[in-house]
Amino acid sequence: MSEHILEVRHLSKSFGSHQVLTDIDFNVSKGDVTCIIGASGSGKSTLLRCINLLETPTGGEILYHGQDVTGSRIDQCAYRAKVGMVFQSFNLFSNMTVLKNCVYGQVKVAKTDKAAAREKAMYYLGKVGMQEYINAKPDQLSGGQKQRVAIARALAMEPEILLFDEPTSALDPEMVGEVLDVMRNLARDGMTMLVVTHEMAFARDVSTRVVYMADGVIAEEGPPSQVMTDPVNPRTREFLARFL
Amino acid sequence: MLEKLFTDIAGIWNKYGMVYLDGIKNTVILATTATVIGCVIGLICGILNTIPVSSRDPLPKRIFLKIVRIILRVYVEVFRGTPMILQAVFIYYGIPYFFGVSFDSIWTVSIVVVSINTGAYMAESVRGGIMSIDIGQTEGAKAIGMNHWQTMTGVILPQAFRNILPQIGNNYIINIKDTSVMFIIGFSDFFAVHKMVSGAIFTYFPSAFMEMFGYLVLTLVASGLLRLLEKHMKGDKNYELASGDQLVMAAGTYKVPSSAEPFEERSREFGGKR
Numbered sequence A: 001m002s003e004h005i006l007e008v009r010h011l012s013k014s015f016g017s018h019q020v021l022t023d024i025d026f027n028v029s030k031g032d033v034t035c036i037i038g039a040s041g042s043g044k045s046t047l048l049r050c051i052n053l054l055e056t057p058t059g060g061e062i063l064y065h066g067q068d069v070t071g072s073r074i075d076q077c078a079y080r081a082k083v084g085m086v087f088q089s090f091n092l093f094s095n096m097t098v099l100k101n102c103v104y105g106q107v108k109v110a111k112t113d114k115a116a117a118r119e120k121a122m123y124y125l126g127k128v129g130m131q132e133y134i135n136a137k138p139d140q141l142s143g144g145q146k147q148r149v150a151i152a153r154a155l156a157m158e159p160e161i162l163l164f165d166e167p168t169s170a171l172d173p174e175m176v177g178e179v180l181d182v183m184r185n186l187a188r189d190g191m192t193m194l195v196v197t198h199e200m201a202f203a204r205d206v207s208t209r210v211v212y213m214a215d216g217v218i219a220e221e222g223p224p225s226q227v228m229t230d231p232v233n234p235r236t237r238e239f240l241a242r243f244l
Numbered sequence B: 001m002l003e004k005l006f007t008d009i010a011g012i013w014n015k016y017g018m019v020y021l022d023g024i025k026n027t028v029i030l031a032t033t034a035t036v037i038g039c040v041i042g043l044i045c046g047i048l049n050t051i052p053v054s055s056r057d058p059l060p061k062r063i064f065l066k067i068v069r070i071i072l073r074v075y076v077e078v079f080r081g082t083p084m085i086l087q088a089v090f091i092y093y094g095i096p097y098f099f100g101v102s103f104d105s106i107w108t109v110s111i112v113v114v115s116i117n118t119g120a121y122m123a124e125s126v127r128g129g130i131m132s133i134d135i136g137q138t139e140g141a142k143a144i145g146m147n148h149w150q151t152m153t154g155v156i157l158p159q160a161f162r163n164i165l166p167q168i169g170n171n172y173i174i175n176i177k178d179t180s181v182m183f184i185i186g187f188s189d190f191f192a193v194h195k196m197v198s199g200a201i202f203t204y205f206p207s208a209f210m211e212m213f214g215y216l217v218l219t220l221v222a223s224g225l226l227r228l229l230e231k232h233m234k235g236d237k238n239y240e241l242a243s244g245d246q247l248v249m250a251a252g253t254y255k256v257p258s259s260a261e262p263f264e265e266r267s268r269e270f271g272g273k274r
Ligand SMILES: Nc1ncnc2c1ncn2[C@@H]1O[C@H](COP(=O)(O)OP(=O)(O)O)[C@@H](O)[C@H]1O
Pocket: A015, A018, A020, A038, A039, A040, A041, A042, A043, A044, A045, A046, A047
């Protein structure tokens, strides 16, 4: 068995004739906080979606603890339950209260009993500072609150790794901070995270590794101190210059 | 004139009032049962129609789903595209013709016919209702490991159902009126009573007047009930912040797992399809 939680090998994805990801290779180990940066359209979302099997890769493999998950033989749902995802657009269940959003998956997928699921949901809602709002419906919350609930919902499944796809991009500026704070705390607690973001300060301060993507390939990767302050690839430098 | 009309109606009512009421009762039971069953059929069609297929699924599964979709398509087109009165005749006489068994009760045939007719319409409404729900919620459900059935029954259909309530109401009202065609196979609904009574005592107009009035009352009540249901399903506009008690109850009793379980222990549940 491998020491890595996740190994992405030669992953490629095309939509029809449009090649979006080419030969992507990287690993995620326990406790890693990997930030993926890159211009819009470079394939960051597609990469996360492939990892969570929301898209079917067209080539290569994704090994979860050494087992390939891209074939048809694995139980997709059980795998997804272990690999959480937080979306730009929150994707909360509109018909359920905040609490039920965090309980439903546990009960249905993880078969946790209701009382334990509720307790766990309350714990994680507390962690994101939303436990007062358990009776609210998603439509009654602000963007930042919704995203915090979405994070709690993902955490309640106790995933081994959590994927974030631009979690703050749909938020009003004043709400970005509250969500980033929650993510910072998660990183500090040792959560393994793979974060697509345009928040360069977050990437610099929180991540253990930064991956810069351009045109569907990994153009550069390394520790943030290197990639973000002393990039090797001129394209990385050019990209970063637009943010700093 | 009006006076004569009312005396006539009073006359009919005295003699046949119970028969009319009985017809109304049959109409309401048939229309209500068939609408409910039709909705269930529509929801099931919706679930079947949206089972995701991807190129990595094994071929037999893909073929099977393709066939299911074709069957559903044919079902919808046939039952939406032909008159219900003919469907009634077709099924009532067709089943004994081919299978040698006849229906033991006119009720069974009537409910079957109206239900599958309603189901065909509902299938299309449900399809529209499902499409009206943002795909993001489906992905949010998938991302925590929910399967198609769990996603549909727990997240998508409850919302789709709420969105298509007006169409369900429409179908209910249509059913209240259109179950009258079931007289063709001998079902004694409200309208059948009119034919029977007028045939016996030649009071076509007064009886028709009663029928018009009766149907109108029924459909008004039905649409009123649906409005209530709609309002009920909308739920509260406001929410309450969780109070001290609720928070205390849940606080601190949960222990964080010290570390994620190693994969080996989970691999039995993870590997292998269910
Ligand atoms: N479902 C899809 N069908 C076709 N093309 C897509 C689809 N999803 C993404 N793409 C294309 O793939 C490329 C990468 O998209 P995406 O992964 O969303 O980039 P990013 O998240 O880095 O902005 C874009 O050119 C986009 O148009």
